[in-house]
Amino acid sequence: MRYAICYVSTAKADLEKPEVENLLDYTSNFNNSHDIRGVLLYSEGNFFQILEGDKKFVLELFDQIQKDNRHHNIIQVLGKDLKQGAFDGFKAEIVTSRNKYDYELVKEYMEQVEGLDPQTQQTVKRILEVFIDTR
Ligand SMILES: Cc1cc2nc3c(=O)[nH]c(=O)nc-3n(C[C@H](O)[C@H](O)[C@H](O)COP(=O)(O)O)c2cc1C
Secondary structure, eight states: OEEEEEEEEEEOTTOOHHHHHHHHHHHHHHHHHTTOEEEEEEETTEEEEEEEEEHHHHHHHHHHHHTOTTEEEEEEEEEEEESSOOOSSEEEEEOOTTTTTOHHHHHHHHHHHTTSOHHHHHHHHHHHHHHHTOO
């Protein structure tokens, strides 16, 4: 069974940019080699993540992520069984004031969500829009 989780969280106050970059690199390498799909975005002290993969594996990974002291205030907005996988691969990026208006990039994030059922898609898209502040 495929499963999807979406959450937002607050990064540790003193998390430096190189540490964020390391985390994003590690995460995309690990996830892409373990058939975990979705996105991990960092923007001005916050994380937004969608994880999709084998249910047991995703739940175990999320348990581990929740214990990670590099972030807190984890608010889960989605935890759902999926009939089929919704995402193409895993993307991890820092959203900056420079690239947040990059239409192609935003479109790519939105396309990631399009395999979800319409209602879930709307919820996730709305949160993603607020997160990257493109409205
Ligand atoms: C916001 C955030 C998201 C993370 N997402 C993932 C992830 O998707 N996949 C992953 O393997 N590790 C992720 N991690 C890192 C894990 O919490 C953990 O450090 C990693 O699995 C290595 O665990 P280990 O140090 O016990 O081997 C994330 C950490 C944070 C703070």
